[in-house]
Amino acid sequence: GENVEQHPSTLSVQEGDSAVIKCTYSDSASNYFPWYKQELGKGPQLIIDIRSNVGEKKDQRIAVTLNKTAKHFSLHITETQPEDSAVYFCAARTGGFKTIFGAGTRLFVKA
């Protein structure tokens, strides 16, 4: 089955700097890659996603890139703000509806 690895587990940046989170997946048939943000005490919230026929997608300060050959995908957050502090999860879906999540990255943005 699908396996998703995520790095780093913890990331600390200064406000205004960029943050990059990287993930790899094992199943080359995976075709959908969402990213979720989870704040303390809340459920995960979808922040951006990318499909396998696209290499890059951007939404304001957030961008995702996908390298299908290497089975890598990454989340880039520019001009980080304290409210970006949260746990971020990458995920991958193969064919059907079941989604496998990475272990999460705890992002700290220092003011």
Added chain:
Amino acid sequence: NAGVMQNPRHLVRRRGQEARLRCSPMKGHSHVYWYRQLPEEGLKFMVYLQKENIIDESGMPKERFSAEFPKEGPSILRIQQVVRGDSAAYFCASSPPSGQLYGYTFGSGTRLTVV
């Protein structure tokens, strides 16, 4: 649109009791997923259901755990004879029928504590 509703938010059970967790999907969503999150860990897939059908339960322990999504009413995750290791946050998510390439909407979770 109220989103995915989970209740209760917090549940305390003594070892050996039963825990029942409820999830009402978003309006128009017919697919429900349950995930478990241990403290400081990621989301582990448990089960995927459609109305009156279990589609994939590969992540659910074979004993003590069961799930259903009846024709009427919420999806229920049931844990019988709870043990301390069952303490975790349980999240429900839903997606529309055409949602193979769309993300999930998650509820706020039920935090189960077994004492």
